[in-house]
Amino acid sequence: MSSDENEAVQDCIFCAIAHKKTNAEIVYESDNAMFFHDISPKAAVHVVGIPKKHIISIKDATEEDQELMGALIHEATLVANKLGLSEGGYRVTTNVGSNAGQVVKHLHWHILGGEKLGPLGRQ
Secondary structure, three states, X not given: OOHHHHHHHHOOHHHHHHOOOOOOOEEEEOOOEEEEEOOOOOOOEEEXXXXXXXXXXXXXXXXXXXXXXXXXXXXXXXHHHHOOOOOOOEEEEOOOOHHHOOOOOOOOEEEEEOOOOOOOOOO
């Protein structure tokens, strides 16, 4: 890992949560991922899922990350089921880059539900 990459990981709030250096209300944890309640929810239920490995966004995932990416999506469905979102429906989304609204430069999924959600995109 380069010194720039190491600095990014050290300054990353999601890395701090993944390594339990910062508290979060954890919903689900596996060897490779963690899901926790968003501190600024955009829906009745808003959970963030992260890989414990620092990856900036899905565009930065490599071929070696394929299994991890599949596991994250699978675990997102487990979390949605655990939270009782499956019957009414839910949204799983990730933002890639600043134009899409990515604020934290660590790959993360948003699981939103618990109410009727509005449309995506331009309003």
